[in-house]
Amino acid sequence: MSKNEKISNSVIRRLPRYYRFLGELLNEGITKISSRELAERMSVTASQIRQDLNCFGGFGQQGYGYNVSELRGEIGAILGVNEDHAAILIGAGNLGRALAVHLDYGRYGCRLCGIFDSNENLKGEILGGVKVSPMSELESFCIKNKPIIAMLCIPKDAAPEICEKLTELGVKAFWNFSHYDIPQKNLPGVTVENVHLGDSLMYLCYGINDKRASDEKPEN
Amino acid sequence: MSKNEKISNSVIRRLPRYYRFLGELLNEGITKISSRELAERMSVTASQIRQDLNCFGGFGQQGYGYNVSELRGEIGAILGVNEDHAAILIGAGNLGRALAVHLDYGRYGCRLCGIFDSNENLKGEILGGVKVSPMSELESFCIKNKPIIAMLCIPKDAAPEICEKLTELGVKAFWNFSHYDIPQKNLPGVTVENVHLGDSLMYLCYGINDKRASDEKPEN
Structure with missing residues (x-):
């Protein structure tokens, strides 16, 4: 676990989501993916993906992309999915x-x-x-x-x-x-x-009110 | 809603928690509280509380603290708790x-x-x-x-x-x-x-593994 000793909490928070999306890719038979393509799927920026995954020593190879199975395995190990x-x-x-x-x-x-x-x-x-x-x-x-x-x-x-x-x-x-x-x-x-x-429900309701407020003030 | 047009998502995310804690204070009959005391209760820093709440125009008064009921009411209105x-x-x-x-x-x-x-x-x-x-x-x-x-x-x-x-x-x-x-x-x-x-469960499990790893390496 030495690689991730200084990993920020917010990166760790995002790992389960990476793990999920990588699992979906595997289910679809996709074995490698670029940070750009993964970013598109996950609605985040490619730069965030590269930054997040570099924290763990960098699994990707320039010009090749990530090995989906390997990356998922490494993230799973960090998260402890093989524990009991x-x-x-x-x-x-x-x-x-x-x-x-x-x-x-x-x-x-x-x-x-x-x-x-x-x-x-x-x-x-x-x-x-x-x-x-x-x-x-x-x-x-x-x-x-x-x-x-x-x-x-x-x-x-x-x-x-x-x-x-x-x-x-x-x-x-x-x-x-x-x-x-x-x-x-x-x-x-x-x-x-x-x-x-x-x-979580309050945050959702905030979003409704906020969007409505923006719609009512198109001049801004 | 004009005050909070540029509020970051992470501040909004924290508002429901403020709202909850302020409700608990009211239940306990506490009508005003300093950022320091609120920080202590919520396990965050006083500086974060001041920064977060200043985003909304600043409800507190220097040397007096926050009016709990008023602050809760304002945050509730931002979150839309009176909507239907x-x-x-x-x-x-x-x-x-x-x-x-x-x-x-x-x-x-x-x-x-x-x-x-x-x-x-x-x-x-x-x-x-x-x-x-x-x-x-x-x-x-x-x-x-x-x-x-x-x-x-x-x-x-x-x-x-x-x-x-x-x-x-x-x-x-x-x-x-x-x-x-x-x-x-x-x-x-x-x-x-x-x-x-x-x-959320994976993040919890990460915490267990991470703490165990630290315990096993007391020299770090």
Whole structure:
């Protein structure tokens, strides 16, 4: 991993998208591609692509383009798609159960191995091939199975306590869908991805209002 | 909206988070706050907060801090939280139904008014207070109700065609959860927010691997 020690966060953020598009190219039987063609497909500039991918030592060859399979493999390795991180889901409400069944975790280097919910009525239900267990079994499960990732689909008020408890139990990463921003700074050595779907929807709505405002002022 | 004509996308992206944190302050009865205190809560720098909020003409007063309610109101107005955008959901599978019931659309300036699914067995089911209709009724519904936002929770292969059809029917914004990147450039005047949950999970996994790599090399 020495090549990417100084890679900016924003470049890392873009890697999953590269990985996806390169996978699509492979599916289409395309084995090499120029930065210009890749840029066109991804609606970014060729210069951004070259800059981003040079960060990792530069996979491309001048005048030849990128070897799609090789580049995808290298990005996948950086992202850790071949890992097998044990993940648990806390909260099997609407969003939790959607996440349990919607995602093919193996593709991302994870494996969903436990689901927990405080609602005892859900006990024993199978979601995405995994049984829902009561919260009372969380601690013993973690000690035995050592999950690295916890996905939180729980109410805001419950999040801080669960987060602290799971950190003590060895969880190293939170994929957090609760309406609570897990403060990264309080958890050294722990990776946090706070996903606020509402923020994304607000950003979309901003776009509508902004475009409408531009349309109403054609003179600008 | 004239103040924010030149605001960068990254600042706009951060506004929903400000809006959320300011709402929490109000709930706690806090009516004014300095950039330093807000920075501490939000785990960002005070200088970033001042820069971000100065873009909008500067709400703060030197030595006094921000008026929380006023600032939240201004940001909310920029984001359009008082709008009433009609939204439809296409695809009432696991993720679609979670989105239908999980979010309080009114808080974001939207209103879910229609849900459509190609599975005829779902016809008539109520999700989030809205009835699921068959796809055959989509066109007449759009002509009558003029939805502005379409949330897509459909398979990748179905997305391009639906997207084109809905654009023709007057949809101005796509909140897209399908595994297809709607290309913004092909849709002038339309706002697109492609949400790839898998990308977010990959970024989280990168963080785990990256932290582990640092731990294994304490000499760096």
